[in-house]
Amino acid sequence: MGANSRMTIAVHVLTWMSLDRHDNEVATSERIAGSVNTNPVVIRRCLGDLRRAGLVQSKRGAGAGWTLAREPEEITLREVYRAVGGGGLFGMHYTTPNADCPIGFGIQPALQRVYSGLEEQMEEELSRTTVAEVLRSVLAQQR
Template sequence: MSANSRLTIAAHALAWIGLYQRQGHEVATSEQIGSSANTNPVVIRRLLGELRAAGLVESRRGVGAGWSLSRELKSITLLDVYEAVDPDPLFAMHRATPDPGCVVGYGIQPAMRGIYDGIEETLRRELREVTLEDVLREVLAAPR
């Protein structure tokens, strides 16, 4: 799973669990979610583990094992999900320090950092405005 699809797969899993619970089910299995997302259940379990660490889902072991939401969809934003599964910055600097004796090498990181910080803040602001309830509403309204 690519880094840029993690948010989408996580939102898919959470919306699926939320809808499944509304239909009267207590927990969803990673196999069920994986089938819906066409993704290996092992990958789903790893992602749900990250969402559990962020307090977005709970897991039950043993008989009746599975996953359930820790909060209602209307109280989970895409920013919550993004921070749970993509904690690294959206853009990264050079792995090696550029040549400080070169005018571009000296100034590139501060220049790009300012640009990237602005982009990241815009992204976070937009994600903060959308709940998983909004996402599920859009999913259910999509033409089939």
């Protein structure tokens, strides 16, 4: 089982766009995909989610591409998490557990209470960090 990387890719995209915005060029999915090292289709899907959340905007015609809809200092990681669908930290069983089993009967409600609390704590933490802060941290890692 692998972790869902949609959040990480979305933060990468927005952080890359934050750095790139100073050259007054719009970002293309191909250019962003080069940084993420993935297919541009993956980036376009991500950008679609981010556009629906009001975090990026697209430009058509000459100079077509993507730009940030707001300043990086105004975009929290919580907004990014919600834009890509969140999905929770942990998923439940793929199939419904055996309701005749004493554990199978109550495992999902018991775990859901725990997971909900963790989700709230995580979102609270994500709300404290902006894309601009991620960019600063990334740039501090430069060799």
